[in-house]
Amino acid sequence: MSLINFTIKQAHEGLKKKEFSSKELTLAYLQQIEKTNKDINAFLSVFEDYAIFQSEKADEKIASGNFSELTGIPYAVKDAILVEEKKCTTASKILENYVSPYDATVIKKLKEQGGVILGKTNTDEFTMGASTENSAFGVTKNPYDKTRVAGGSSGGSAAAVAENQACFALGSDTGGSIRLPASFCGIAGLNPTYGSVSRYGLIAHASSLDQIGPMAKNIEDIKIVFKAISGKDQKDATSSNYNFENSKISLKGLKIGLPKEYFAEGLDKEVEKVIRDAVEKAKEQGAEIKEISLPNTKYSIACYYIIVPSEASSNLARFDGIKYGLSDQLPNNLLDVYLKSRGEGFGQEPKRRIMVGTHSLSSGYYDAYYKKAQEVRELIRQDFINAFEKVDLIFCPVAPFPAFKIGEKAKDPLSMYLVDIYTCSVKLAGLPALSMPAGKIKGLPVGLQIIGNHFEENKILSIAQELEKLV
Amino acid sequence: MISKEQVSHIAKLARLELTKKEIEKMQKELSAILDYFDLLKKAPKPETKQKVFSGDNCLRKDEVISSHDIKDELISAFPDKKDDYIKVKSIL
Numbered sequence: 001m002s003l004i005n006f007t008i009k010q011a012h013e014g015l016k017k018k019e020f021s022s023k024e025l026t027l028a029y030l031q032q033i034e035k036t037n038k039d040i041n042a043f044l045s046v047f048e049d050y051a052i053f054q055s056e057k058a059d060e061k062i063a064s065g066n067f068s069e070l071t072g073i074p075y076a077v078k079d080a081i082l083v084e085e086k087k088c089t090t091a092s093k094i095l096e097n098y099v100s101p102y103d104a105t106v107i108k109k110l111k112e113q114g115g116v117i118l119g120k121t122n123t124d125e126f127t128m129g130a131s132t133e134n135s136a137f138g139v140t141k142n143p144y145d146k147t148r149v150a151g152g153s154s155g156g157s158a159a160a161v162a163e164n165q166a167c168f169a170l171g172s173d174t175g176g177s178i179r180l181p182a183s184f185c186g187i188a189g190l191n192p193t194y195g196s197v198s199r200y201g202l203i204a205h206a207s208s209l210d211q212i213g214p215m216a217k218n219i220e221d222i223k224i225v226f227k228a229i230s231g232k233d234q235k236d237a238t239s240s241n242y243n244f245e246n247s248k249i250s251l252k253g254l255k256i257g258l259p260k261e262y263f264a265e266g267l268d269k270e271v272e273k274v275i276r277d278a279v280e281k282a283k284e285q286g287a288e289i290k291e292i293s294l295p296n297t298k299y300s301i302a303c304y305y306i307i308v309p310s311e312a313s314s315n316l317a318r319f320d321g322i323k324y325g326l327s328d329q330l331p332n333n334l335l336d337v338y339l340k341s342r343g344e345g346f347g348q349e350p351k352r353r354i355m356v357g358t359h360s361l362s363s364g365y366y367d368a369y370y371k372k373a374q375e376v377r378e379l380i381r382q383d384f385i386n387a388f389e390k391v392d393l394i395f396c397p398v399a400p401f402p403a404f405k406i407g408e409k410a411k412d413p414l415s416m417y418l419v420d421i422y423t424c425s426v427k428l429a430g431l432p433a434l435s436m437p438a439g440k441i442k443g444l445p446v447g448l449q450i451i452g453n454h455f456e457e458n459k460i461l462s463i464a465q466e467l468e469k470l471v
Numbered sequence: 472m473i474s475k476e477q478v479s480h481i482a483k484l485a486r487l488e489l490t491k492k493e494i495e496k497m498q499k500e501l502s503a504i505l506d507y508f509d510l511l512k513k514a515p516k517p518e519t520k521q522k523v524f525s526g527d528n529c530l531r532k533d534e535v536i537s538s539h540d541i542k543d544e545l546i547s548a549f550p551d552k553k554d555d556y557i558k559v560k561s562i563l
Contacts, residue, residue, distance in 0.1 A: 101544035234536065237529040302510045313485060320486070322559060327550030334560045335486075343488030351487060355478070355497060356504055358485040369508060378517040414503055 003028040004164040008221040011167055012069045015062055022062065022072025025167075026055035026116050029074045033118065033165045040141045040150070042159040044079050045087055046119035058114040069224050071114035076166035078157050079120035080127050081212060082201040083107050090203045091135035092125045094319050094326045094345025104201020105236065106170060106212050106229040113228055118166055121156030125347045126316065127177055127205045129153050130419040133410045134349040141406070142184060144444055148403040151181030157215050158185035168216040168225055172202055174209045175304055176398070176423025179435035182215055183398035183447025186437045188464070189215040190222050191423075193455050194430035195240040197226075198233030206311035207238075209427045219436065219465040226457060242455055249462040252286030257391035261297035262422055268401045274439035274446040275397050281470040282395070282463075290391055294383040297425060299376045304424040305417050306360050306373035313357025316350060352413060381429040384451075393463060394451040397422050398435045402444035422449060432457050436464050438471050472502045 003025050006014065014020050030048055037043050051074065058072035077083060080090045082100035084107075089095045103111065110117075124134035132140040132155030140155040142148040143163040150159040154171030158181030161169050171178040173191035182189025190213045197212045204210060214225035226244055233239045258279065263272060283289050321327035321341025328340035346354070360369035387394060399419060409416045426433045431451055438448035448471070452460040478498050482489045489497060551558040 099544075099548070101541040101548070102539060235538075296514065299511055299514050302508050305504065306508060306511075317486075321550060322557060324545075324548035324550070329551060332560060334562050337560055338486045339488035342486055343490075346487070351489070351493070352497070352500060352504075354485045354487055355481050355501060359481045359501070359505070362481070362484060372511050372514070375517050376511055376514045378519060379514060382517065382519055413500055414507060417504075 004032050006167065007217050008069060008073050008167055008224050011073055015072050022055040022058040022116060023052060025072065026051050026074045026118070029118055029166060032163070036163050036165060039146060040143055040159050040163055041138050042121055042140050042150070042156045042163060042165055043076065043119045044089060044091065044122050044137055044156065047086065047117060050086075051116055051118050054114075054116040058116060061114045068113045070110060070228055072116060073167050074116040074118050075110070076118050076121045076157055076160045076169040077107065078123055078154050078169070078171050080123055080172055080203045081107065081170055082203075083117060083120070086120065088120065088203065089137070090126050091123050091137055092345065092347065092350070093136045094341070096136075096326065098325055100201075102201065104212075105198035105233045107201065109229055121154070121160050121169060123156055124153035124349065126203065126312070126350050127153040127172055127174060128312070128349045128353055130176065130180055130416055131404075131406075131409065132156065133406065134347060136347050139406055142403045144186065145403065147405055148444070149184065149406055151184035151403060153177040153181075154189070154215065155181045158182050158187055158189065161185070161187045161215055161217060168214060168221055170212055170229075171215045172210060172212050173427070174205045175308060175420045175427055178213045178215060179398050179423050179433060179447065179449060180419065182435040184403040184445065186440070186445030187215055187217060188219055188222050188434065188436045189213065190226055190434045190457065190461070191426070191432060192226065192230065192457060193242070193432040195238050196230045196242045196244070196432070196455060196457070198231075198236040198239045200233055200235040204315040206308040207315065208311060209308065219461055219468050222434070223461050226461075240455070244457055247458040247462055249459055250286075251282050251463060251466050254282070254287045254393065254463065255290060255391040256282055256287050257290050257292035257387055257394045259292050259294045259297070259387070259394060259396055261294050262396040266400050266421070267397060270441045271397050271399075271401060271446050274441065275395070275448055278438045278448045278467065278471050279395055282467060285466070285470070292387045292390060292394070294380075294387060294425065296376065296379040296383050300380055300425040300428065301417055301421060303373045303376040303380065304420065304428060305356070306369050307377060307428070309353040309357035310360045310370050311357070312350070313354045313361065316346070316354055319345065321345075349413070377428045380425050384425075384429045384431060388453045393459060396449050396451070398447040398449040399423070402441050402446055426451055430454065432460060434460050434464055436468065473498060473505065
């Protein structure tokens with residue numbers, strides 16, 4: 001077996017037994033990136049020298065005997081997460097030459113464990129999108145079919161793991177940006193409970209929803225990375241005192257809810273079959289399957305696409321051509337510096353969201369849009385509270401269809417927004433949800449989504465690990 | 472359908488320069504998106520009080536916590552500067 005096929009756990013065992021070094025492992029991944037990246041465009045930047053340097057440090061750590069499961073393991077980072085002294089573009093022209101002044105907390109934690117950063121991966125600009133087609137630096141292609149998208153926005157991270165360019169990757173999820181590409185690329189991806197992972201050093205999209213999470217080859221690896229990056233951070237006031245503990249929960253007697261609104265019109269029949277087959281497997285193991293209702297699902301996309309652009313329009317106000325990033329210095333007055341730097345630097349989707357958000361928050365429209373959306377957010381949150389009184393976990397699809405063709409939805413923003421139909425409600429309620437590989441349709445992977453109650457990642461991941469053996 | 476003037480007004484509020492072509496495109500796209508939002512008019516009023524975060528109390532004492540000094544890195548990112556100050560164009 002080639003080194004690049006190993007999971008974190010397997011690579012760790014190999015490193016522990018001195019079957020290979022972290023440097024050898026790192027070089028194998030760098031070689032794979034060199035060989036395959038021009039075909040899929042998963043990485044925007046590769047830190048060859050820096051990766052080798054980190055791997056040598058990791059090898060010293062391993063030789064000393066004081067090391068963890070992540071020591072010496074090469075990984076990829078979504079280019080929306082800061083790594084000190086390295087460029088961080090969020091796939092935007094406005095940050096094309098921006099160099100991170102500090103490490104995100106998640107990076108700091110992984111550095112302490114001796115993880116090896118290989119480079120930064122592609123995303124939709126400012127993580128806004130469902131396909132990475134909104135990247136200013138080209139689309140990421142799906143390793144299973146290069147005429148199709150890898151999903152988004154963490155498409156680069158998902159494709160990198162699927163193509164064995166990295167042992168695992170970090171992504172971020174605002175409305176489905178970890179789960180959707182994980183589903184499309186046939187890997188596992190966890191969107192953690194809001195507050196369980198520090199957002200410090202994640203370039204802000206919509207702050208009341210953004211979360212960093214792990215993307216990996218299997219559930220065991222997801223657990224290892226999630227354990228390493230989660231917990232309270234002084235630098236993120238919305239982070240929680242949360243200590244993830246592995247637990248063993250059996251499918252026997254587990255109550256699984258199937259939201260009827262998620263199995264309605266619009267869901268591809270073959271995707272539905274893959275999901276229902278997985279549910280059947282859980283039932284065979286003694287799980288109790290219940291139909292539930294999340295009655296306000298129909299409002300979720302409208303609610304999400306008011307709240308998110310509103311927050312984004314505020315967050316993106318900081319890109320003004322004054323403090324950092326692209327700056328048009330030609331105008332003679334300050335206002336024109338703002339207008340032109342932003343006009344030139346932002347791509348179409350950030351501009352659209354800034355416009356929608358500004359409108360939703362503006363005088364005369366605030367009550368009809370932003371305030372109304374906040375009320376609907378409460379209805380959606382309440383839907384899930386009611387559901388979790390009846391069931392332990394919710395099973396549903398991640399997306400209505402498998403990976404779509406490049407260009408298929410790029411011209412119609414609203415049809416791209418609708419891709420988030422099964423993933424964005426979870427975010428409005430702040431809940432954790434996982435995408436795990438459940439099957440394939442004509443060679444294209446399909447993910448099963450498992451939604452849990454707040455801070456019940458242990459339940460989601462324990463059950464997912466059981467199911468992994470069955471599907 | 473919102474008007475081109477409305478689009479220009481929003482762009483002005485957002486400090487965003489849009490080309491003529493972008494304004495036309497934005498007019499169509501925003502109209503479709505805003506029409507879709509009309510769906511929310513049918514949503515009932517929530518009976519429960521709005522509470523987004525389950526979060527902990529995150530208030531703390533107003534104490535200085537020293538952190539990694541990144542002054543030089545921040546200054547070096549300024550697009551235009553004089554010594555350690557950000558230089559901006561005239562306001563009027």
